[in-house]
Amino acid sequence: MKVLVINCGSSSLKYQVIDSESEKVLAKGLCERIGIDGRLVYQNVSKGLDKEVTDAAMPTHKEAVQMVLDALVNDKTGALSDLSEIEAVGHRVVHGGEKFTSSVVITEEVINAVEECNDLAPLHNPANIIGIRACQALMPNVPMVAVFDTAFHQTMPSKAYMYGVPYECYENYKVRKYGFHGTSHSFVSKRACELNGTDYDKTKTIVCHLGNGASICAVENGKSVDTSMGLSPLEGLIMGTRSGDIDPSAVEFIAKKENLDFAGVMNLLNKKSGVEGISGVSSDFRDLKAASDEGNERAQLAIEMFCYRVAKYVGSYIAAMNGVDVIAFTAGIGENTGWLREKVCNYFGYLGLKLDDEANKVAGEDKLISASDSKVKVYCVPTNEELAIARETVALV
Numbered sequence: 001m002k003v004l005v006i007n008c009g010s011s012s013l014k015y016q017v018i019d020s021e022s023e024k025v026l027a028k029g030l031c032e033r034i035g036i037d038g039r040l041v042y043q044n045v046s047k048g049l050d051k052e053v054t055d056a057a058m059p060t061h062k063e064a065v066q067m068v069l070d071a072l073v074n075d076k077t078g079a080l081s082d083l084s085e086i087e088a089v090g091h092r093v094v095h096g097g098e099k100f101t102s103s104v105v106i107t108e109e110v111i112n113a114v115e116e117c118n119d120l121a122p123l124h125n126p127a128n129i130i131g132i133r134a135c136q137a138l139m140p141n142v143p144m145v146a147v148f149d150t151a152f153h154q155t156m157p158s159k160a161y162m163y164g165v166p167y168e169c170y171e172n173y174k175v176r177k178y179g180f181h182g183t184s185h186s187f188v189s190k191r192a193c194e195l196n197g198t199d200y201d202k203t204k205t206i207v208c209h210l211g212n213g214a215s216i217c218a219v220e221n222g223k224s225v226d227t228s229m230g231l232s233p234l235e236g237l238i239m240g241t242r243s244g245d246i247d248p249s250a251v252e253f254i255a256k257k258e259n260l261d262f263a264g265v266m267n268l269l270n271k272k273s274g275v276e277g278i279s280g281v282s283s284d285f286r287d288l289k290a291a292s293d294e295g296n297e298r299a300q301l302a303i304e305m306f307c308y309r310v311a312k313y314v315g316s317y318i319a320a321m322n323g324v325d326v327i328a329f330t331a332g333i334g335e336n337t338g339w340l341r342e343k344v345c346n347y348f349g350y351l352g353l354k355l356d357d358e359a360n361k362v363a364g365e366d367k368l369i370s371a372s373d374s375k376v377k378v379y380c381v382p383t384n385e386e387l388a389i390a391r392e393t394v395a396l397v
């Protein structure tokens with residue numbers, strides 16, 4: 001079956017066409033600047049062709065989806081001979097609140113329920129719905145599935161997801177930890193257990209999803225039992241530009257000093273903080289490493305803070321699960337930076353965790369990176385959220 005996977009933002013739309021039998025990507029790309037002017041990036045991967053970039057007006061997401069569909073059946077570079085080959089569409093949806101504990105086939109009721117979660121993800125959910133509507137308008141008879149970033153974490157116990165605020169905030173407004181990157185944490189934890197040759201249902205795994213957005217998840221016997229992001233993706237690790245955990249009083253203090261309203265201070269915490277805010281160099285770890293190697297002390301500090309926070313979360317999840325069998329590193333930073341994995345793992349010598357220095361040079365490949373006598377097995381596992389969405393979609397349709 002060929003599946004179109006859609007990840008829709010407010011002014012962008014990423015897509016892939018995946019053949020579910022071979023699990024190969026046939027075509028991929030993105031539409032950018034929707035509603036502003038419009039640009040389509042398209043690549044026929046199955047034929048190994050180069051990316052094509054086309055500037056064209058995209059007043060709404062509907063025109064964007066139409067351009068993607070046209071490109072997919074284009075005489076010269078199309079990856080499909082006919083659009084009827086697309087038998088299902090899988091949509092990434094960011095927030096499923098407490099309503100969605102797994103992926104679902106999209107119906108009008110599902111869309112209404114996703115809309116009810118808009119409050120919890122005001123930047124993402126409305127865009128996800130726009131993408132669903134645009135695809136429905138152009139492919140009315142194709143079944144569609146919603147795959148939620150939050151669903152995997154719905155197995156967390158209440159002691160992990162509740163905040164220490166009046167219970168009424170939960171009862172009345174559903175204020176609690178939800179967690180994100182669920183598709184990635186689920187995919188990577190399963191893959192790590194597969195590589196480890198252990199039963200997913202009997203393994204304690206910690207997944208470090210370290211990308212521009214970063215989160216950690218404790219997966220006990222196949223279930224998420226805790227994760228570092230919260231009501232929103234701002235909680236937890238220090239990220240590219242997000243602060244992660246901070247004393248709420250510091251937020252009020254900064255807002256007063258800088259004369260910022262809620263929107264202003266949230267912008268500071270989401271977009272101007274993290275390793276970029278600390279270093280003043282960049283949110284990209286390649287730039288940070290280069291600056292750090294040249295002696296830039298704030299870049300060095302940002303790296304140390306990032307790794308320390310990762311280690312603190314990993315340590316707390318070892319306590320939460322009363323042990324750990326497997327630690328997996330994934331996403332842009334986790335998959336590509338042996339030096340950073342080493343810095344994090346150095347905190348766990350007391351557990352008998354030992355890396356294999358040669359194996360730890362790996363980038364972007366599934367690989368065991370711990371030494372043969374390490375008490376904890378450590379893996380590099382590239383994440384593949386699109387493939388995970390395609391698998392869920394096929395399973396449901």
Ligand code: AMP
Pocket residue numbers: 210211212213240283284285286331332333336337
């Ligand atoms: P992601 O959000 O998963 O796409 O990860 C993006 C981040 O991964 C970038 O901001 C970089 O900091 C980091 N990254 C990607 N490739 C490398 C690399 N080869 N070395 C160091 N960092 C990398």
